[in-house]
Amino acid sequence: MSYWLFKTEPDAFSIDDLKNAPNQTTLWEGVRNYQARNFIRDDIKLGDQVMIYHSSCKLVGVVGIATVTCEAYPDPTQFDLSSDYYDAKATNDKPRWFVVEVTYKSHLNKLVSLKNIKANNAITELALKKAGRLSVMPVTKNDWNEIIAMSN
């Protein structure tokens, strides 16, 4: 089992929106970055654990945990003319963008802020610590455990 971190803007879709979604499950749509796409398409597997991270908001940080409940399939929004995520270069034969489905698991007892993550020297690998603008990134078991410990 692998660990991941997914960024989301809570004004658009928050951990609470996930908790309140039908079956507490959502397609993680709209990822339009190739590195993130490759993780989704190639590496994220059923049962993997995902930290939900709120960005571009007042309280920036990791807020909860979700579980991967469906592996990659083409992102339907790339074919949807009315969507902001529409991509004219994507075809049914050659989809460019993919989604996985995630299901709500839990909120952390308290938010683990970006500031505290950056200040924790035991967190060594996490791309967030560098100048990562990546919206989907792997998390090592060590870094995962550190963040969980910081939430208690």
Next chain:
DNA sequence: GCCAACGTTGGC
């Protein structure tokens, strides 16, 4: 295939 211009992300 280089690289300048441009657009986007995301913390503050």
Next chain:
DNA sequence: GCCAACGTTGGC
């Protein structure tokens, strides 16, 4: 809203 960092585009 600013702006630094970085990804993408497109001319050559």
